[in-house]
Amino acid sequence: MKALVKHSPKVGIWMEEVPNPKCGPADVKIQITHTAICGTDKHIFDWDEWAQKNLKLPLVVGHEFCGVVKEIGSQVTHYKEGDRVSGEGHLTCGNCRNCRAGKKHLCPETIGIGVHCDGAFAEYLVIPESNVWPLHNEIPSEIASFFDPLGNAVHTALTFNLTGEDVLICGAGPIGMMATAICKFSGARNIVISDVNDYRLNIAKDLGATRTVNPRKKNIKDLFSELNISQGFDVGLEMSGNSEAFNEMISLMYNGGSIALLGLLPESTKVNWNEIIFKGLNLKGIYGREMYDTWYKMTQMIRSGLSISKVLTHRFKIDDFEKAFEVIKDGNCGKVVLEW
Numbered sequence: 001m002k003a004l005v006k007h008s009p010k011v012g013i014w015m016e017e018v019p020n021p022k023c024g025p026a027d028v029k030i031q032i033t034h035t036a037i038c039g040t041d042k043h044i045f046d047w048d049e050w051a052q053k054n055l056k057l058p059l060v061v062g063h064e065f066c067g068v069v070k071e072i073g074s075q076v077t078h079y080k081e082g083d084r085v086s087g088e089g090h091l092t093c094g095n096c097r098n099c100r101a102g103k104k105h106l107c108p109e110t111i112g113i114g115v116h117c118d119g120a121f122a123e124y125l126v127i128p129e130s131n132v133w134p135l136h137n138e139i140p141s142e143i144a145s146f147f148d149p150l151g152n153a154v155h156t157a158l159t160f161n162l163t164g165e166d167v168l169i170c171g172a173g174p175i176g177m178m179a180t181a182i183c184k185f186s187g188a189r190n191i192v193i194s195d196v197n198d199y200r201l202n203i204a205k206d207l208g209a210t211r212t213v214n215p216r217k218k219n220i221k222d223l224f225s226e227l228n229i230s231q232g233f234d235v236g237l238e239m240s241g242n243s244e245a246f247n248e249m250i251s252l253m254y255n256g257g258s259i260a261l262l263g264l265l266p267e268s269t270k271v272n273w274n275e276i277i278f279k280g281l282n283l284k285g286i287y288g289r290e291m292y293d294t295w296y297k298m299t300q301m302i303r304s305g306l307s308i309s310k311v312l313t314h315r316f317k318i319d320d321f322e323k324a325f326e327v328i329k330d331g332n333c334g335k336v337v338l339e340w
């Protein structure tokens, strides 16, 4: 089959012929129809320090996907050939304390497809039945192809109660954009989102932000009086992975406020711990998606009117994958989807 493979320790990924993956008794083989590009794929493409440290080559990359069931193993009970599905790319052990407690997103043995083992940028993907997620007719495949990062946005945004609360989101990448729509849908009072990229802020505005701020041009605190925010934000969603943005968020929180941390901060990040202590802030790290409560919630929110389609800005045929990676590199984009 055709697949996008990282075969050499240098910049790039390459379309190659690789063996078709075998479907085990508890597995489902999916014929991929759409994939979406994640920041992780860019790190792999660029062969940066993180990729050099963490990957074993050769590797079929990609973990955001949607497709159609092609084959099922003998023990599979809930799917049949032709079903349209997406799926969770974190494979967990099923036996550890957290897995057995229904907290699979906290499994220390987690393996990520497209990172630790072959992934979804291929004609076929095989995953365990338990990782497959069924798709309702009203959910378009191109949207379902980025359920993985939508799940990151849902998991982060719904960690703390938003109803009537003033929310600050740092980072209007695809996940910050989608989080904006989720906060709006969930009844937040003010949703302020910051980014240094105005193209991305404009999409966040369209998705329901009360105000967008480019911190290079405007001070977030200047918005407090016009938005009637007296002391600070109640909920913070850190989705930039930028240490300055994170520290500014801490300084803009109301006492007793809560911050959900999704963005991956550089190792050099210094944090104003005493401000966190004196303000009595709650901080929670977010990893992946809750299996499978997040998947349930995002599905039902979309079926009840949550619209995130504006985040999808670019579509390419798979043979034009290099053009798609150029768009990602440029940064003036939301989600970039590849059609197989």
Ligand code: NAD
Pocket (backbone or CB within 6 Å): 038, 039, 149, 152, 170, 171, 172, 173, 174, 175, 176, 194, 195, 196, 197, 200, 215, 239, 240, 241, 242, 244, 245, 261, 262, 263, 264, 265, 286, 287, 288
């Ligand atoms: P992204 O890189 O596309 O978005 C990050 C955004 O932050 C960019 O638009 C960038 O311009 C913006 N930014 C940079 N400096 C800023 C500043 N000073 N103030 C405000 N914004 C600033 O990433 P994404 O795909 O939207 O993901 C968001 C973050 O979540 C990334 O850090 C990613 O690595 C991380 N992530 C974590 C998990 C997890 O499980 N914890 C999963 C997926 C992604």
Ligand code: ZN
Pocket (backbone or CB within 6 Å): 092, 093, 094, 095, 096, 097, 098, 099, 100, 107, 108, 109
């Ligand atoms: Zn486990």
